[in-house]
Amino acid sequence: MSERSSYNPALVEWTGHQGLPRFDQVSDADFAPAFEAALASHEAEIDTIADNPDAPTFANTIVALEIIGDELSRVSSLFWNRAGAHTNDVIQALEREIAPKMSRHYSKIGMNAALFGRIDALWQKRESLGLTVEETRVLERHWKGFVKSGAKLQKPEQERLAKINETLASLGARFGQNVLADEKGWALVLSDPNDLAGLPGFLTEAMAAAARELGEEGKYAVTLSRSIIEPFLTFSERRDLREQAFKAWVARGENGGETDNRDTIRETLALRLEKAKLLGYGNYAELKLDNTMAKTPDAVNNLLKTVWAKAVVRAGEEEADIAQLIAEEGRNHEVMPWDWRHYSEKIRTRKFDFSEAELKPYLQLEKIIAACFDVAGRLFGVHAVEIKDAPAYHPDVRTFEIRDRADRLVALFLGDYFARSSKRSGAWMSSFQSQHKLTLKNGTVGELPIIYNVCNFAKPAEGKPALLSLDDARTLFHEFGHALHGMLSNVTYPSVAGTGVSRDFVELPSQLYEHWLTVPAILKQYAVHYQTGEPMPQALLDKVLSARSFNSGFNTVEFTSSALVDMAFHTRGAVEDPMAVQAEVLSEIGMPKAIVMRHATPHFQHIFAGDGYSAGYYSYMWSEVLDADAFAAFEETGDAFNSDMADRLKTNIYSVGGSIDPEDAYKAFRGKLPSPDAMLRKKGLSTFEELSGADA
Template sequence: MKEFRMPQLHINPALIDWTGHEGLPRFDLVKDEDFAGAFDAAMAKHDAEINDIASDPREPTMENTIIALEIAGDELSRISALFWNKAGAHTNDVIQALEREIAPKMSRHYSKIAMNEALFKRVDDLWEKRESLGLTVEEERVLERHWKGFVRTGAKLPKPEQERLAAINEKLAGLGAKFGQNVLADEKNWQLHLSDEAELAGLPAFLRDAMASAARDHGREDGYVVTLSRSIIEPFLTFSERRDLREQAFKAWTARGANGGETDNLAIVKETLGLRVERAKLLGYDSFAAFKLDNTMAKTPEAVNDLLMAVWEKARNRALEEEASLAGLVAEEGGNHEVMPWDWRFYAERLRHRTFNFSETELKPYLQLEKVIQACFDVAERLFGIRATEVRDVPAYHPDVRVFEIRDEEGALTALFLGDYFARSSKRSGAWMSSFQSQHRLPLKNGKKGEIPIIYNVCNFAKPAAGRPALLSLDDARTLFHEFGHALHGMLSKVTYPSVAGTGVARDFVELPSQLYEHWLTVPEILEKYAVHYETGEPMPKELLEKVLAARTFNAGFATVEFTSSALVDMAFHTRGEVGDPMQVQAEVLDKIGMPQSIVMRHATPHFQHVFSGDGYSAGYYSYMWSEVLDADAFAAFEEAGDAFDPVMARKLKNNIYSVGGSVDPEDAYKAFRGKLPDPQAMLRKKGLAMVEELSGSDA
């Protein structure tokens, strides 16, 4: 594909001067062709701002150095926010070509800043005399973040090593962009068209509707299409009675990024791992994992692996028990085959129906997307005193995107929230939260003081046919609550400096607000109010509600094995030296831990986007479990109070977790909320993996 280049060097004002509703960007005035020249102009302007800070003849102070750095590059930040939103949530050939060009260019730009000796000297001078500056806790955290940021990007290295590190970072940025694009291409290009009724055996009406809609989206006038969007592939694997079709679809789903040709990711993985090792060694670390974990709660690879392996043994044992039960169902039905990965969801659903006497098809009519969104907002209002109001006819980046104002108890606007809920071929898979603008209180060059957060959630739920409500699975509903928990972390932020606002925290702390928020989905009074039948409006029958709550830990072995195996492979990749064959390493790790043949990693290496599409969760996928220890213990505080909406605990939660961002140490933040560090047994109990004799275990 020809690389996209634009010679223009001006900036479309709509990219940087956001004049939409309450300061929202005017997405409708931005064209794809605007970005190339705008990036060049904004980077040049940022360079000039950095040089002004570095060459300031005055003695360095927090104001003329750190605050100046915090607000520098505002135009570049705005352009970047709009561009990376499009790259992830509504991309096209023009954006993808530009992404492959911009990712390494941005890396080169920030490497140049990291290697600015005069600038680092000013930051280093402040760091050396920090104890005499009378800094607040937040100011010291911000200063530390800037100082460590320079050091971790090579500021103390000799010039040749700095230049090599910059080249590595630039190359990694390009590899990460290409990795994600390859996965999206494999997802977009595969489909299984079904038309014969025999091929649809077992598929419920909601899934047939979604597959019919997908068929129209793929240009087919008739029939049904299975896609690799999780909102279709997972229910298809759960309900399809055609084992041959389940196998075909499953193998396509798990082969993303490993199909040979232009979209194959294995060479990218190998090169990425090699460059990460070299990067870590240049910075004085034994491994890339040691480098990444130095700035986290876990601190060391050993601490991470200890946690993962302690959970692994319990999860594997539970999964083998679950597999034996599924094998019993296979035998009952006269099947002459072992339980394979494409069988698990199908037989697990049958086992759940037998054990708890309800199925996903019985539950789904009670989980309307609209009602679950309302439930998210209601919980936030009851816990934190904020209210969401949808505003209509406001242009967003796609017609499906919805815009909400978030106001506090006094009615003051505190945030804007955008919800982008439906799957489409221009959107990468998964679900995530991000921001167009972070909260802060600093004075800006345009005369304004501070900004409210503009936060968005992206999900990939199946879009219903026109006139039909979107119905969610219980896992979908949890995903929506999870991502809104991240959104609240951004929207409730009350800090001074943007670099520590909202989710600007340690990677293994960032999942606490999101995973904790999931708990309120299954609070009985929330389900009773919002789990109502989409046709009759009747609440979920109490008997069904009790069954849903009783089944919360059903299939926990399978889910935990899926996750933990992925986290262990991630750590193995990043604690070794260079890797010759990534798939061989993956196989060795899975063999060593005794991975059941009936389960696969949640994210196999060639499509492990958390780890290889950028390095956000590289040597960090474990953080979901680390945060799960925190979230289970945190929700236990409400259970101990006897009220899921206890106002005292809610206030502590808001003030010490959701509002402080990275302005305080995460351990201090957690202890301020809970009074102690977490009890890991709470997490095992939540998963249903704690042994009876462990239930009275002491705090760790």
């Protein structure tokens, strides 16, 4: 065991409220010595299991593996949280050092022949061990993890694989840091009142706050934070400024110089292909899709291309409407990407008689957070209690206890909602601690999940409420759906807890949860005007609900093009010029000139800032097929909060983690696997008659 006196014990001895870390007692300088000690401790624990003279059993090998590494897990969770949500030069330098070091550490474990021999012995006789379904899944996860780490390779190939993994870890860290640097390094500072033409008050307030942070008091800053850039592109009447801001937004990672990601991408793709070949796969997508619901690249591409064909037709109709409006305004320019949001908002205002600016005063962050908690209470019987005096990792972060109907503590939840320059863009869920029921070495039985959500909403001026767009509100519900997946986990083994599921199943609980935002009972109660407290008028509510599939062609084209490029990168073999491949794929599928990928390759963090969604960006749509069908199950009962259906959802989806096969989990909830029909209807890309005809 490591000597904890050699590093700050606050990193691993969490003595805060209900077992929270004492974030206020951890400094940036504490991490380096803590990692050294925790890595050494974990290595010693691994050796003890591998060198056990007793014959391998599930208890002395698999359970033993499940409960070791506590120090490393705690240090790592605190560090990666800080690296993503509140970073600085010291943390970024350590990130570049730690990423390859962690890769070397886990490569060494994965290639430990004695340890794999014990796991393999159990795997080969698994049918005779009397294991539960969950235990079989846990054994399978460990065995497949070792095989994919090179346990069956010869020594030279193992050493090469370890080097590949180490380099990929470094490349992923560099990619994410480069995108963040480009986001931090660009701002369009405005001072002329004419530059603000068309901008609503909520946006100018956010831009003024951003300018103050840049030291430009009294001015207004367009930044590349999504909570500012998207509404600016939507409302600004200054086409020249929209173009300038849009081009900066899509150029992240492609600006030349030290932060340019193109060489990083090329090297990443080459190493991923080499890794796949070493492990006996034809390409990297085959490696990543093994053990997913989709299973093969063909299955993924078939879904994506089916949806693409419908989406691009709808996008063409939407573009024609925009072109007509441009002509009506007496302009003669073609529809360009920096025009789309602006004119589609005008069309929505005309078609449905409401605008995003009219809607936003009814969507207060505080009320939408309360709505998230209320839906969880109605469906799953949990409620949130805010703890005001618990130190967090940033002053903006809020801490909640999550309790069940009997007021028992089931989880701790932290919400980090506002954009800042020390935080990477986007929104995500992660955990400091996962749920499980095992007895740890210190005698503790089980652990509570400690889950956090990170978002990037514009922080309001002092004393003003934070107002969200409808997309922002959906994002909040989406991430809280992920959080519930972690917090409602009820399994025995930590490796299959919460979000420890296949990549194309993990988005089901989050995307499904979004549906309850627009349930009329929720909007009526929580969509109230921030000044008057009056609920959203029924007429406006009806318009919002009727407009749910508006602009669906654009949104689906944005997403599907990104997913198709991701799959092309990871199925086409060697990629000499990633940007040429991107251009080739977009040309092949007929990408409209007026729309760009949601995530262009040089800032596609899902697939290059780490390995999480590589050959896996499709999973949002795969899960969308599931979530549309799952919500339809509630609609079929006539009650969005049907208690029997909610119990089945909690029992079979939110609580089981990866303890059973995802197909079995879904069928236990719904009775069958879904077709894309409900998803296409939700997007407004197919009529019921079309789908009925296709089914016939």
